[in-house]
Amino acid sequence: MASGRDIHGPGAVKKSILLLLAPLLLSAERPRLVPDVSQRKIDIIYSFTGAELLLFGAILYPGGRAPSDDAQIAVVVKGPSQPVLIREKRKVAGMWVNAHSSSFRSVPSFYALASSKPIGTIVDPRTAVIYELGIDNLQLSPASSDYPEEERRFEEGLVDLKTRGGYYSETAHGVEISEGVLYRARIAVPARVPVGRYTAETFLIEKGRVIAAATRDIDIDKSGVEAFVTKASIDHSFLYGLTAVALSLLLGAAASTAFRRFRD
């Protein structure tokens, strides 16, 4: 084991201590992740058209060990989970109407995965399920599991809807690893995402298993006028409604007056 490779000279004693402690330090043997994100807080203001997050960091190998060649990185940005009801349309008497429905207790509002290689080729299926790596491995917690086949169909429909809406994505080769030590990935956050606390998780994967993981939080929130308007609509809904009516009356009357003057 290359744990005790000491480059600072006076290390004979230290080396022997390390050798003695080696069995205890095995856990420290594992590489560590030092992750960061370009933005810890995303403010939604009037000109918000989405954001691009840069997730970057370093893989620290204990004792300066040479980086492993088959170390892979996967990063996941996840939005707050929410319970949803999903309805399915069926053709009834020539018309498409909502027929069946099903509910899921925890559906992430946003899920973006980027990995250095296609995720299926770097983790074994069990690990992928445990860490929810990949859209197919999301645990959506169906409310009833009486009809597994039906649940499956609803789950596929939900995931398909989210994927085409840009809320769920998977990017193979989305993470760039340089010199086996530094990594970075770009994840686009569309403007339509709901506000809340997002998490950016980074996984170091070797031989099909996750050997290190780290998480950073990202807050996405409305700010400025946008925050004010949203808050007003909830806290002072009566005044908010009156404002909307007053605004419409005022603009309508103003245009009318302006045009009459213009014409005469």
Next chain:
Amino acid sequence: MDLYLPIAGLSVNILVIIGLGGLVGLLSGMFGVGGGFLTTPLMIFYGIPPAVAVASSAPQITGASVSGVLAHRHRGGVDYHIGAVLVAGGAIGSLAGGALFRFLQDLGQIDTVVNVMYVVMLGGIGIVMARDAIGALMAEWRGDRPTSHGKRHHPLIAILPFRWRFYRSGLYISPLAPFLLGLLTGVMTVLMGVGGGFILVPAMIYLLGMPARVVVGTSLFQILFVTAATTMVHALTTRAVDLVLTALLLIGSVLGAQFGTRIALKMKPEYLRLALAFIVLVVAIRMLLGLTWRPAEIFTVQAL
């Protein structure tokens, strides 16, 4: 030019929304309809959540109606008497509509019911109006004297008790008729996000037998009050009124309404009615196809 809508939670192109508002304003000024039957589906198509589209189009219709009402009042085209009865019916109708909306939403059938309502009402009215307008135009081309229909109200209206005199419209009918009409449009305003003008205008002409010169102004008068009430209902219950979206739509529609009123004065009423019939029928056919074609999305998601 993109702008983020705080309540809708997405960014939109300013010019597209102003243009949409302008189109609606134009229709509003020309035909006395709110134009909601066109904006609401178009906004949903653009990606705005249906609840926000419906709630935010209500104050926008109010704004378009104000300038329309003022323009028509200027030339004595508003019958306040019938208008007040319509508004009373509309207010009660919008409350009933709110309850119905929630019930259908819980059943998950609100979309289907709204679409069927659109098809039946728009289709029926479009056909009646088109037939009538074409008939009038044909008669004119043949050199006949224009048939003086519509001066008399429908026999069913004559049955109703308690007759009142509505001087400006020159009518002696039961106030129950305009009251029920207002009630119906109030329900529709809440359910469909429309002002109800496309029901009101033909009903006033063909059922109540009101003279054409007061129909548009009076219809706008009723729409003004009912949409203002609906805005309040939405602000207090669904909280889906997006002020930014509303403001953008308003800018377009108040300008459009002015041009629409101007066009309406220059055009022959028959052509005007034919044009409205055409638009109404196109929307009805589109809705019918939407019901029978396999929808783009089989699944729909609703947050709990």
